[in-house]
Amino acid sequence: MTIDTSTDRAPDLSGEEPTLSEIPPQADNLDALESEAIHIFREVAGEFDRPVILFSGGKDSTVLVHLALKAFRPAPVPFPLLHVDTGHNFSEVLEFRDELVSRHDLRLVVAKVQDWIDDGRLSERPDGTRNPLQTQPLLGAIEDNRFDAVFGGGRRDEERARAKERIFSLRNAFGQWDPRRQRPELWNLYNGKHRAGEHMRVFPLSNWTELDVWRYIQREKIELSHLYYAHRREVYARDGMWLTSGPWGGPSEDEPVEEKVVRYRTIGDGSCTGAVESEAYTVDDVIAEVAASRLTERGATRADDRMSEAAMEDRKREGYF
Incomplete structure (x- = not known):
């Protein structure tokens, strides 16, 4: 016999095991x-x-x-x-x-x-x-x-x-x-x-x-800046990152501008925040991409964190x- 000890309902004395849908979900x-x-x-x-x-x-x-x-x-x-x-x-x-x-x-x-x-x-x-x-x-x-x-x-x-x-x-x-x-x-x-x-x-x-943050964004349907999702943008390569031109200057003469499909994993000052090539157009796509990544977003795309080991x-x- 199975006795349900929850306070939300009376004990089940029928002798039948509860179905999966009857088991209260645990906090994930x-x-x-x-x-x-x-x-x-x-x-x-x-x-x-x-x-x-x-x-x-x-x-x-x-x-x-x-x-x-x-x-x-x-x-x-x-x-x-x-x-x-x-x-x-x-x-x-x-x-x-x-x-x-x-x-x-x-x-x-x-x-x-x-x-x-x-x-x-x-x-x-x-x-x-x-x-x-x-x-x-x-x-x-x-x-x-x-x-x-x-x-x-x-x-x-x-x-x-x-x-x-x-x-x-x-x-x-x-x-x-x-x-x-x-x-x-x-x-x-x-x-x-x-x-x-x-x-x-x-x-x-x-x-x-x-990954927790992105799963929470998915669950709660939180709206973000579209920069977090794949889009076409003119960028140039510097220090292993794709930067975009703006009031902060760049590119230099030896940094050719290309059009790429990119997204931003983190958003900061435009002069030091790089984009990554990506086909992640939706939250589900981003979650799959982040789950496979072995670099944190700052380690991958923030030049200011690379100034020194203890920057x-x-x-x-x-x-x-």
Whole structure:
């Protein structure tokens, strides 16, 4: 005899085994990851005064917004989005950002690298990339708006420095990260205590993989910028990547332009974010492609992470994402 011990229905005393359709489905991996992320959002909302979501227009930050909407529905998301605009963003990403903000009636704060260059606080780099220049405008926006918790879409599978970081990552009064000040996180208990001037970076997607993110996008039918899917684009080869021309400059005379079918695995500053040749036109296609890949999206397509073996960790110590 089989006795059903669930609280939703009376025990089955008929002596018959339950059919597959009668067995309550168990929470799968995506359910567990979603539940953890929503718990983190609610924990921060209850523990901090002025949280903000870093939003780049990429897939991870778009998933963060989706999770925040779920965490507080039917109430509005109780904190704004913060976008650090390098001035070298893809126009399609800016259009997607503005449409998403309008659709969900969200608040948006924009910190512009160009403003810091114009008034002399920053100088253009010789290589033309502005990704490393985002740190100071980011820290300035955090200080000016008195944000005490900053959500980011970083995941541990992306890069070695991010693999070291806790879900609640303390930054000092200068916005800097010190790996030696990492706090233990046992049993999903998070320590948000911080001194005046300090703030916490919070990473609800820490335990997700790129494949988890795409499977969640598929399940939740999350709309992304079309750059993530295969499309025709004029590109040129540099450092093993396909780059596209834009206000950031390029190509040089010895870099011929070709038309390729490509997509972007990650979206950042156009001067250092490469595309990959791909026939992945749909979410299902992307999932199959990512499942077969042996390189993370940053390792495959971000030139700024190739500057040195410790490029990301060095920038995180300075206050980078």
